[in-house]
Amino acid sequence: MSDSDATLKKFRSDVNQWMRDNVPVDPGFLLPLSFLEVGTEQQLDFLREWQNKVWRAGFLGMHWPSEYGGQGADPAYQAIVDRELQRYNAPILFNTIGLNWVGPLLLDIGSKDSQAKYIKGILSGDEIWCQGFSEPDHGSDLGSVQTRAVRDGDDYLINGSKIWTTLGNFADHMILLARTNTAVERKYDGLSFFLAPMKIPGVDAHPIRKVTGEYGFNQIFFTDARIPAETLMREEGQGWGVAMKTLEYERGVSAGQASGHWMVSIQMDDAVDQLRTYQRDGEPLLADPIARDDTIKLIMEAKASALAGSRMRIGRLTSDYPMGLPLSSKYRWTEYARRMKLFTASMQGAHSALYVGDEEACQGGFWQRAYFSNFGATIGGGTSEVQANIIAEHVLGLPK
Amino acid sequence: MTSVIGDLSIALSEEQGMLLDVARGFVADKAPIDVVRGQLETASGFDTQIWDDMVSLGWTGIALPERVGGSAMGMGSVVPVVESLGEGLLGTPLINTTLAGQLLLRAASSDAEPWLQRIAEGSIATVALLDSGDWGASNTLTEIADDGVLRGRKVMVGDALVADIFLVLCQQGGLPALAVVERGALSDRALTANTLIDLTKRSANVDFTGVKAALICSGDALVAALRDFRLLGALLIAAEATGSAARCLKVLVDYLKTRKQFGKLIGSYQALKHPTVDIYCGMEDSRSFIYHAATVLSDEPLSHDAEVACRMAKAQATDVMSFAGDRSVQFHGGIGFTWDCDSTLFIRRAQWSAQAFGDAIHHRKRLGELLLGD
Numbered sequence: 208m209s210d211s212d213a214t215l216k217k218f219r220s221d222v223n224q225w226m227r228d229n230v231p232v233d234p235g236f237l238l239p240l241s242f243l244e245v246g247t248e249q250q251l252d253f254l255r256e257w258q259n260k261v262w263r264a265g266f267l268g269m270h271w272p273s274e275y276g277g278q279g280a281d282p283a284y285q286a287i288v289d290r291e292l293q294r295y296n297a298p299i300l301f302n303t304i305g306l307n308w309v310g311p312l313l314l315d316i317g318s319k320d321s322q323a324k325y326i327k328g329i330l331s332g333d334e335i336w337c338q339g340f341s342e343p344d345h346g347s348d349l350g351s352v353q354t355r356a357v358r359d360g361d362d363y364l365i366n367g368s369k370i371w372t373t374l375g376n377f378a379d380h381m382i383l384l385a386r387t388n389t390a391v392e393r394k395y396d397g398l399s400f401f402l403a404p405m406k407i408p409g410v411d412a413h414p415i416r417k418v419t420g421e422y423g424f425n426q427i428f429f430t431d432a433r434i435p436a437e438t439l440m441r442e443e444g445q446g447w448g449v450a451m452k453t454l455e456y457e458r459g460v461s462a463g464q465a466s467g468h469w470m471v472s473i474q475m476d477d478a479v480d481q482l483r484t485y486q487r488d489g490e491p492l493l494a495d496p497i498a499r500d501d502t503i504k505l506i507m508e509a510k511a512s513a514l515a516g517s518r519m520r521i522g523r524l525t526s527d528y529p530m531g532l533p534l535s536s537k538y539r540w541t542e543y544a545r546r547m548k549l550f551t552a553s554m555q556g557a558h559s560a561l562y563v564g565d566e567e568a569c570q571g572g573f574w575q576r577a578y579f580s581n582f583g584a585t586i587g588g589g590t591s592e593v594q595a596n597i598i599a600e601h602v603l604g605l606p607k
Numbered sequence: 608m609t610s611v612i613g614d615l616s617i618a619l620s621e622e623q624g625m626l627l628d629v630a631r632g633f634v635a636d637k638a639p640i641d642v643v644r645g646q647l648e649t650a651s652g653f654d655t656q657i658w659d660d661m662v663s664l665g666w667t668g669i670a671l672p673e674r675v676g677g678s679a680m681g682m683g684s685v686v687p688v689v690e691s692l693g694e695g696l697l698g699t700p701l702i703n704t705t706l707a708g709q710l711l712l713r714a715a716s717s718d719a720e721p722w723l724q725r726i727a728e729g730s731i732a733t734v735a736l737l738d739s740g741d742w743g744a745s746n747t748l749t750e751i752a753d754d755g756v757l758r759g760r761k762v763m764v765g766d767a768l769v770a771d772i773f774l775v776l777c778q779q780g781g782l783p784a785l786a787v788v789e790r791g792a793l794s795d796r797a798l799t800a801n802t803l804i805d806l807t808k809r810s811a812n813v814d815f816t817g818v819k820a821a822l823i824c825s826g827d828a829l830v831a832a833l834r835d836f837r838l839l840g841a842l843l844i845a846a847e848a849t850g851s852a853a854r855c856l857k858v859l860v861d862y863l864k865t866r867k868q869f870g871k872l873i874g875s876y877q878a879l880k881h882p883t884v885d886i887y888c889g890m891e892d893s894r895s896f897i898y899h900a901a902t903v904l905s906d907e908p909l910s911h912d913a914e915v916a917c918r919m920a921k922a923q924a925t926d927v928m929s930f931a932g933d934r935s936v937q938f939h940g941g942i943g944f945t946w947d948c949d950s951t952l953f954i955r956r957a958q959w960s961a962q963a964f965g966d967a968i969h970h971r972k973r974l975g976e977l978l979l980g981d
Contacts, residue, residue, distance in 0.1 A: 474610075475610075475612060476611055479611050479979070493979050493980075499971075499972075499975040500968065500972070502979060503971045503978065503979070506611050506978060507892075507922065510613070510615070510919065511892035511895055511923065513615050514617060514895035514896065516615075517615050517616060517899070518617045518894070518899075521618075521898075523627060523628075527853065538888070595881045595884045596880065598887065599881070603856075603860050603883065604860065604864065605864060605874040605875070606875040607875060
C-alpha cells in the first residue's frame with residue numbers, strides 16, 4: 208500500500224526544511240568522499256554524530272520495522288530522504304555496510320534475535336559494521352576463502368586474515384565468511400557465515416594507506432579469536448548462499464537498503480561546470496573540438512546509464528536479456544564514473560599535476576582525489592573484469 | 608541551470624508494444640536469413656510480397672494522420688517496427704517511404720494530402736536530398752525554375768529505382784524549396800544505381816534536369832521540416848542499427864558457445880568475452896536512446912529533448928553497430944572472413960548505417976552546440 212501523493216509531497220517538504228536547517232557546513236577538515244575512506248577519528252566522530260542526527264529526526268530506515276528503530280513506512284519515503292540528502296550535498300551516512308547490506312540481510316533471512324540485537328545499533332550508528340569476505344590471496348575468488356573457523360565448545364576459533372576491510376579498524380561487528388570444513392567436494396560447501404564481534408582479543412586491524420594518500424581499508428588478522436557459536440548464521444556450510452545474498456544488496460540487485468546515501472555524489476553536471484572553467488590555447492577548453500567531443504561522449508554514457516534505469520521497468524523492452532540491465536548496472540556506472548573523473552582531472556593543463564593540499568589545485572584537487580578514489584568502486588564489490596564475466600556468463604550465456 | 612543529462616523518460620504505449628510484438632513475429636516468420644540473402648543481388652533488393660504484406664499491416668501509415676488513411680500513432684510507433692526490420696536485416700522501402708511522408712506532412716499544407724494518401728496506401732516514396740556526400744551541407748545546387756522545371760542532380764537517393772514519388776530538395780531564388788516528381792516524369796536514363804556496401808540497401812543517383820515538378824513548399828516552413836526530417840532519419844537509422852546490432856550479438860554469442868579451439872569453447876576466453884560484453888552494453892544503450900527518443904518526440908516540431916535524443920541515438924547505435932560488425936568478423940576467425948558468414952552482412956550494414964543521416968562525429972558535434980553552447 209503506498210501513501211497518497213499529497214502525503215509524500217508534504218513529507219518531501221518537511222525533509223527539505225530539515226535539511227536546510229541541519230545539513231552541516233564545511234567542518235573545516237577533509238570529509239571522505241564515500242564510506243570507503245573514513246580514515247581518521249575526527250571524520251568518524253563527525254559522521255557518527257551526523258548519521259545519529261538523521262536517524263533521530265526519523266529519516267533513516269524509513270521502511271524498516273519500527274520495533275527495531277525504523278519508521279515502518281513505505282520505501283518511497285527513503286527515496287525522498289536520499290534524494291534530498293544528495294541535493295543538499297549532505298555528508299554521507301557512513302555505516303553503509305550495516306545500513307545497506309547487513310540490515311536488509313538480517314531483516315530478510317536473519318533470526319528474530321539477531322534483528323532485535325543488531326538493527327537499532329546499525330541505524331543509530333552506535334554499532335559499526337564491516338565485511339570480512341576478501342582475503343589477501345582471494346579477492347575476486349570468494350569461493351576459495353581460507354580463514355578458518357573451528358568449533359570449540361560454545362565458540363568458534365578464528366584464524367586467518369581478511370583484507371580491504373572498510374571501517375575494519377572502527378567496527379564493532381563483521382559479517383565474516385570463513386571455512387568450517389576443508390574436506391568437502393565443492394569448496395563453496397565448506398564455508399560458513401558469522402556475525403562476528405570485532406572488539407575481542409585476537410583481532411588486530413592494520414589500516415592500509417590508499418592511492419589517494421588516505422586510509423579507510425584495513426587488513427584484519429585473526430589469531431585464535433574466540434567468537435560465540437550463536438553468531439553463526441544459518442547452518443555450517445551454508446555460508447556461500449548467505450554471502451551471495453549479501454552481494455545482491457551490495458550490488459543493488461535486491462532492494463531493502465536503509466539509505467543509498469553512501470558517497471558524495473559527483474555528477475556529469477559537476478564535471479561540465481568544472482570543465483567550463485578550464486582554459487586551453489588561450490580559449491575556454493570547451494571551445495576545443497576534441498575536448499567537446501570527449502565531453503559529449505561522457506554525457507552520453509551518463510545519460511544512457513540513467514535511461515537504463517527508466518527502461519528496466521518495461522518488460523517488453525528487455526525481453527531478450529531480462530536480467531541484463533540490473534546485472535550490468537555496476538559495470539557501466541562505475542566505469543563511466545572513472546572515465547568522467549579522469550577526464551576532468553586531466554584537462555587542467557599544468558594544474559592536473561597538483562594534488563589535495565596545494566593551494567593552487569583546481570577545486571582543491573577534488574577531481575584528482577575523486578578519480579583515484581573511484582577505483583574503490585571499479586574494484587570493490589567485484590572488479591569490473593569480474594562484472595564483465597558475470598554479464599558474459601549470466602546474461603549472454605557464454606561458457607565459464 | 609538545467610542538467611546536461613536532461614529528460615530521462617521512457618514509456619511504451621500499448622500500441623507500440625503491440626507493434627513490437629507483431630513486427631518481431633513478422634520478421635522471424637517472413638525473413639529468415641536465407642530469404643534476406645536471396646535478395647542481395649536483385650535489382651530492387653526486396654521481395655514485393657513481403658512489402659505488400661507490410662503495407663496491408665498498415666505500416667506505411669503508422670505515423671500519418673487518419674484523414675489521409677494513416678493510423679496516427681506517431682513516429683514513436685515506427686521505432687519498434689524499424690528496430691525489428693533491422694534485427695532481420697530486412698531491406699524494404701519502409702524507412703525512406705516513412706521519412707518522405709514525415710517531410711511532406713511537416714512541411715506542407717493541405718496541398719500534400721493526395722501524396723500522403725498514396726503513401727499510406729503503399730506507394731513508395733523517397734527524398735532526393737544530397738548533392739554530395741556531405742550530410743551537413745545546408746544548401747543545394749538543384750534549382751527549380753518559375754515554370755516548375757528542375758535543374759540538378761541528386762546522389763544516393765534511397766530506393767530510387769522502385770520509388771513512385773520523389774521529394775526533391777531544391778532552391779528557388781536562393782530559398783530552399785521542396786518539389787514533387789512522379790516516377791513517370793523520369794526517363795530510365797536519369798537513374799544510375801549505386802553499388803552500395805550494404806547489399807540489403809538500394810540507392811541511385813538521379814538527374815532531375817529538365818524534369819517538370821510540382822512545388823510543394825519553400826522558405827522557413829521547409830527549413831523547420833527539414834531539420835525534423837533529418838533528425839527522424841537519424842532516429843530510424845539508429846533504430847534499425849540497434850536491431851542489427853542485437854542480431855549480430857546473438858549470432859556472435861551462438862558461435863562463441865559452439866566453436867572449440869585448444870580444447871575449449873572459445874567463448875570461455877576473456878579476450879573474446881569482454882569485448883562481447885561491451886557490444887552487449889552498447890546495444891542496450893542504443894536501445895535506451897531509441898525508445899527514449901520514441902517517448903519524447905511528437906507530431907509537433909521536435910523539442911530540444913527530442914533533438915538530443917535522436918542525435919544521441921544515432922551516434923550510439925551506429926558506433927556500437929560498427930564495433931559489433933567488426934568484432935563479429937574477427938571473432939569468427941577464418942570463417943568470419945568469408946562471404947557465407949553472416950558477419951559479412953553485419954559489417955556491411957554497419958558501414959552503411961554509420962554514414963546515413965550523418966555519422967557519429969556529425970551528431971556529437973551538434974550535441975556539443977545543444978548541450979555545451981558555442
